[in-house]
Amino acid sequence: MTAAFWGLAVVSAASAVAVFVVDSMARATFALLTSLLAVGVAFLLIDLHYLGVLIILMMVMEMLIMAVFMIMFMMNPAGLTPMRMVHNTRIAGLVAGGVFVLLAAGALLTPWPRRRGRPPADPTHALGLSIMGPKMLVMMVIGVAILATMISTVVLATARGRYDPPPDRRTGEGER
Amino acid sequence: MSEAVPYGIVVAFPVALAGFTVVAAVFDSVVGAGWSWRAAGGPLREAARLLVQQRRRTLLPDTLLLRAGVCGLLVAAVLAGVVLPLGERPVADPPVGVVWFNAMEVCVWGAIWLTGWGTNSCYPLVGGYRFVAQGLAYELPHMFALITVGLGAGSLRVGEVVAAQSGLWFVVWMPVAFAVYLVSAAAMAFWGPMDRPVGSDIAGGVRGELSGPDRLVFQVGRYALLVVAAAAAVPFFLGGGAGPVLPAWAWTAIKTAAVLAGLIWAAHRLPAVRMDRFTQVSWLVLIPASLLQLLVVAVVVL
Incomplete structure (x- = not known):
């Protein structure tokens, strides 16, 4: 269980990084999809079966629709020449770093309640x-x-x- | 899922799926050749030929995405099949098996689009986009048909759906949902009248540039998906393994074969649905029909 969670966490984070590293819009979309599918499977681990399967179902649909629109609007629709997935890096980096610090601080500093009773x-x-x-x-x-x-x-x-x-x-x- | 799955099921599932996949391909070939039983060996010869054929490469393909798409089709079909009971019980019986089945069908969209995109060729790309549009158009009626089943059974667990039909099969009192299921399942498996994503009008569409083992895996995945879509009609609408004299697995096989034969026969009898009209068919006919069916079932259940 713990091993499965960490495995999924690594897959999720690694493919999230891949979104910005790869040089094709299709690859970026499906890297993002992989990341979100790992989150969906993580929901299955905590017995939220319906939500987990629904995340998988919805994310596949959403990413495909997103792929259609992104490729429709991008300057290089054929995707033949590699393109960078990042732009305006300085401000984007500042915003992303700030949000990360905020969320990480929230996750680490929140006094999480101890489990009482049994899961429903x-x-x-x-x-x-x-x-x-x-x-x-x-x-x-x-x-x-x-x-x-x-x-x-x-x-x-x-x-x-x-x-x-x-x-x-x-x-x-x-x-x- | 808490109790251990018998090993027999785990072995029987791939054997049954592979067997039905071969049978579907052979029957499709026979019907396609005008009921000529001499065409029965065609799919196997074709498989052997593709195994030794050298791959034809397009210019600058995205090989990673292409392989992911080609293999993803088969993987999604197998994963969709694991929740379907072979007789008494399935390989896995999660509490939301019906939704799981649908989610795996939707994963096929990704596989097909990736296959169309990855080859970096025009017609496969057109086919990939066609399939995404077709999937979007037919997902809602498909989902409503499946929700009707879940509502009638009061559960999304496939085992309990089958148990709820011990008195009366769902096909009897929700015939519209069954019809909608068959049509939309054919669309989700890009089969029969809804096979334009691989249509001959765009030179084979998604699979147009596939050759060698890639094409073989794609074709196997396509027939496996068709088998799973047909097999799912059995626990959802046709009472699962219920039937006189014969054991449950035999009835499951007989019913699956009947639905499968119907789908394959229809594919060769019905004209293709034109791509500029397929959304109309789905949204103006199938969705209202399935919503009315859902209402009727909801009133009966209440």
């Missing part, structure tokens, strides 16, 4: 209750609302999107 049977359920608590109903309604918004946005967007329905299937509309 379903840690995901307990975690959800402790985060959302009495606002669970609101959160669930918002979740459904966001989903409905997403679907209707896409439906509206595709109706007049790049690929219009062919003229023979367009009824009730005049000539364009």
Whole structure:
């Protein structure tokens, strides 16, 4: 368990470093994905099964969508010539170093509580209750609302999107 | 997961997956040749040829990403399969097996995109992007079909999903979810009418530049993914290993073979879904249908 955690931690940190070392956008994206997948597997280690698997599922999707957009917008779409993954290094280094010191100090200086009792049977359920608590109903309604918004946005967007329905299937509309 | 997994299952799983993969490839070849059983040896001959074929290299490929993608397809298919019971129990039965199955299917997107990108060639890249778009379009109905199963069973553990069907199979009272599952699973496995990511209109798409062992591993992974997608319909909708007389593993195999044969037959009978219309099919037909099915199941469960 401990060995697995440290193994995942090393993989996660090493591939996070690789994001800035490699010279191709695709490699950077998938290095970041490797790092996040290691975090997802680490969640499985502490029996947060649902959250861990969900992290894996969502991160793969997100990184692919990110890859599509990043490559779409980058100055060298073909990715044939190597490119640097860092720019504005001085300020970025200052900000990153500051955030790292802040987080590390927080992690080391916080008086972590000692474990009382035993872990619950379903840690995901307990975690959800402790985060959302009495606002669970609101959160669930918002979740459904966001989903409905997403679907209707896409439906509206595709109706007049790049690929219009062919003229023979367009009824009730005049000539364009 | 607490109790030890019998060694028999651990040995039987790869054997069963490999066997079904070969059978799927052979049957696909036979149906593709117009039910000519002489084509049955085709896939094996092709495998032998690819094993000894020299790799054709494209200009400046990203070999690391290419290999990761080609092998990742097979790895994701195998990992998706470990939660499916072979008869009584699966290799691993995590409490969220249904979500795990879906997560591994989504990992296939990464594998396919990497394969398309890594070769540094136009048509494979187009195929890779096609598959990401197709995956995004069909993931939501796929997920809703799987959620319907979880809702009907009251659990995301595959074993409990099977147990919940001891009275009535899910396919009987959630037929729409089953249909949506089959369509979207074919899309996730880029199979049948949804095989445009490897379509002939873009010169073979993702696998267009693959040759030698790379192509062999890719093809094996593709058929393995199809087998796993078909096999998953059995515990999710068709009652798992339930059936008279024969033992559970035999029923699982028979049902898997039936779904697999249906998918392969449909691939040769149905016209391809045009890439400019596939989102419409999914978002305007499959998502509303699967949401209504989810509502019906939710009301019944309540």
